[in-house]
Amino acid sequence: MFKRTVAVDGLTFGIDRGAAVGYIGANGAGKSTTIKMLTGILRPTAGTVRTCGLDPLRQRRRLARRIGVVFGQRSQLWWDLPLRDSFRALGAIHRLDPRPRLAELSERLDLASFLDTPVRQLSLGQRIRGEVAAALLHAPELLILDEPTIGLDVLSKERLRAFLVEQRAAFGTSLLLATHDMGDVRKLTERILLVDHGRLAFDGTLDGLARQVGAERIxxxxxxxxxxxxxxxxGTRLVGVxxxxxxxxxxFAPxxxxxxxxxxxxxxxAQVHDLTIEEPDVEAVVRQLYARQVC
Known part of the structure; x- marks a missing residue:
């Protein structure tokens, strides 16, 4: 017996050129399905999709030259080849000489020490940096990232975030970031789209969302x-000693x-020696938002 599930339900939004947007929601909310439609991997059963002004299905080749995509759980690199060879192959696909751009990306992402290492032998952090470099090799107008920092250690996350901020400032690249990592959202985006069960539940800033649901930071x-x-x-509530x-x-509530x-x-x-801030969990925020709507 099969169960029919509506992954994306009447979802409507637009992203301005050069904007950085976080696309968040609980597991199964429809984030990856949306990205697959935006990139021409899936055909929507209804409605219209335009990415960089193009039809992702009918104009997929033209679109591929204008976007870069990183799926945290999928690879566009050749598993058994050295990382450098993957960049050569991608350069041929995009009909460009990858060497000038690769030299810049290699320096900024610290790739030089493992460019000649087969992708299968790279650590997770090295592979993700390679994936991001591959997505940016042809200087796309739009960069789509789906869980790009999943599994990375704190230092690797911070280095990748800093690099993405620099790239956007240098090239005016638009960014669509689908993630559960609120640190990524806060540091890389100015606007968030919150989706649940395929429907758009919120469109605004992260602080605005937290205020709307009364979510607390720790x-x-x-x-x-x-x-x-x-x-x-x-203005605070003691939650642990x-x-x-x-x-x-x-x-405390922002x-x-x-x-x-x-x-x-x-x-x-008391004298404070050190401090850290724990951001609200995105799934908890979604639950609070929908609990209010149901009530």
Whole structure:
């Protein structure tokens, strides 16, 4: 027996040239299906899709010259060939000499040490950097990334994020980023589209979404010395005390207070040694948004 599932349901949006948009939602929300329609891999059963002004199905070859795509779980590199050979093959496909652009990408993404290594022998971080370089080899107008930092360590994520920011500034590249990583969304995009069950649930900024659903960020404070519970800091809610008071976790809603104000209030009773901020989980945000709509 087969069950029919509507992956994308009446979804309508547009992206301006040069914009950076985060496309977020829970697993199964329709993100990857949307990307496959935008790139001509899937045919929509209804409606119209235009990418860079082109029909992704009928003008797929022309579109391929104007977009770059990275799927975190799929590869466009040749598994058994050295990474350098994949770039040569892609250069031939796009009818360009890859060497000038590859020299720049190799320097910015630190590829030189493994350009002659077969792709199958690369670490995950090395392969993802190679995938991003391959997607940008022909200087596309639009870069589509589907979970590009999945499985990467913190340092590799930060290096990749910094590179993408630089590339957009240098070339005016449009960016569509589908991810669960709120750090990617916050650092790489200015606008978010939140989709659930194939429908557009929110179109705006990340802070705007958090304010709409009342989602809280968590400020994790590592103190210089143990202190009593910080349960009287204005605009916060104490959610945890660890290590005998050395680490305390304060929840706060963006828009109601700031980290600077919280630290100023904490300084009256404790000395902060270090701090980190935990962003709201995107799936939790989606659940809160739809719980409100149902009610």
């Amino acid at each position: 400020l994790v404070l590592d103190l210089a010395e143990p202190a009593g519970p910080l349960d009287a800091v204005p 660890e290590a005998g008071g050395l680490r305390q976790r304060l929840a 828009g109601t207070t700031t980290v600077a104000a919280i630290l100023s209030a904490v300084a009256a009773s």
